[in-house]
Amino acid sequence: MSDLIKSSFFILAILFCVKLSGCGAPDNSPSERSKNESPKPPPSEDDANNGSSDGGKKPQPSPTPSLDPNQKPPSAPPSGPGSSTSFDWRQHIKLDDVPTYSFAGNTFGSKIFKDIMEHTPSSQRFLTSGRSTQAHESQHGLVSIMRNATREDDGFFYYENGKGSYVVQPKKVMAKVKDYIGPKFRQEAKSRYDLYLVQQATSWPEVLYLFDEWNAYVATSRSAIELVESGQWDNGNSDPFDGLADFLYFCSASIMALQEYDPQYLEKNTQFKATYAMLVEQSQKYIAEGTKLNLFKNSVSLRRLEMLKRDEESAKIRKTMETYMGSEWFAQFMNR
Numbered sequence: 001m002s003d004l005i006k007s008s009f010f011i012l013a014i015l016f017c018v019k020l021s022g023c024g025a026p027d028n029s030p031s032e033r034s035k036n037e038s039p040k041p042p043p044s045e046d047d048a049n050n051g052s053s054d055g056g057k058k059p060q061p062s063p064t065p066s067l068d069p070n071q072k073p074p075s076a077p078p079s080g081p082g083s084s085t086s087f088d089w090r091q092h093i094k095l096d097d098v099p100t101y102s103f104a105g106n107t108f109g110s111k112i113f114k115d116i117m118e119h120t121p122s123s124q125r126f127l128t129s130g131r132s133t134q135a136h137e138s139q140h141g142l143v144s145i146m147r148n149a150t151r152e153d154d155g156f157f158y159y160e161n162g163k164g165s166y167v168v169q170p171k172k173v174m175a176k177v178k179d180y181i182g183p184k185f186r187q188e189a190k191s192r193y194d195l196y197l198v199q200q201a202t203s204w205p206e207v208l209y210l211f212d213e214w215n216a217y218v219a220t221s222r223s224a225i226e227l228v229e230s231g232q233w234d235n236g237n238s239d240p241f242d243g244l245a246d247f248l249y250f251c252s253a254s255i256m257a258l259q260e261y262d263p264q265y266l267e268k269n270t271q272f273k274a275t276y277a278m279l280v281e282q283s284q285k286y287i288a289e290g291t292k293l294n295l296f297k298n299s300v301s302l303r304r305l306e307m308l309k310r311d312e313e314s315a316k317i318r319k320t321m322e323t324y325m326g327s328e329w330f331a332q333f334m335n336r
């Protein structure tokens, strides 16, 4: 895939998620991001981004990704809460290093905000609008650099402390994902369903871009929790957890699409499986932690998570998750 197309996908991701009111925060200032991007976005997109270009220069990444699925991670994260029989992504994932950069800006008392900024080159940082949105959008920049370093546009998913996972792309099943989502959840998450799974799915065929968005919402929610704890939350009553719940649902539905159209990928790609498990675990963790805070106790993420865990129309998604990840994992993360 050409650099132009790859970068255009990235710009689309930025435009869509900033445009959505639920993307990190209800901000209206995507212009700083667009100023730093390379090729111009498609003309049909958000007019707030008009006139943006840095002349097509793409930052040169330093890491050379390695996708050997059998290679052990150089420094595996500590074991998680998994039981000995449950799939623990920490035991299976291979994490690559992200280059570090100096950052002298305000980190607002948030560790993850600082972490993301220190692993995102200044040209890719997004430093306007709400602070959790800054973390979200800057992480898109970090990921874009890492992804563009690969020949095949592999997905890259940021964990923390300068580590993240590369995942090779499966078959292009994006346009199929909507077929696995029932009418109630379509209505519940209507804006993101319409935008990501209907409108853009035809021109944005790589399903890992859904996972990229999910990964960015982890940054939104983690930073939101830390910002509230440090007394520097600046996004009023916005809900920084609804994106986590929506993409947990969409990406779990995409496992059904892969099961049908690319079963070998699911069978063989442990890196994808481990990354999916990481994102599920993080989503559960930050929704649980965040909604304990008084400010976020009414987050719609709780209802949407329940729809995935209990609703009849989600039964097939749950069954697919259980088959794919194993009963012990499913009981631990989805049935409690």
Ligand SMILES: [Zn+2]
Residues within 6 Å of the ligand: 013, 014, 017, 018, 023, 136, 137, 140, 213, 216
């Ligand atoms: Zn986003």
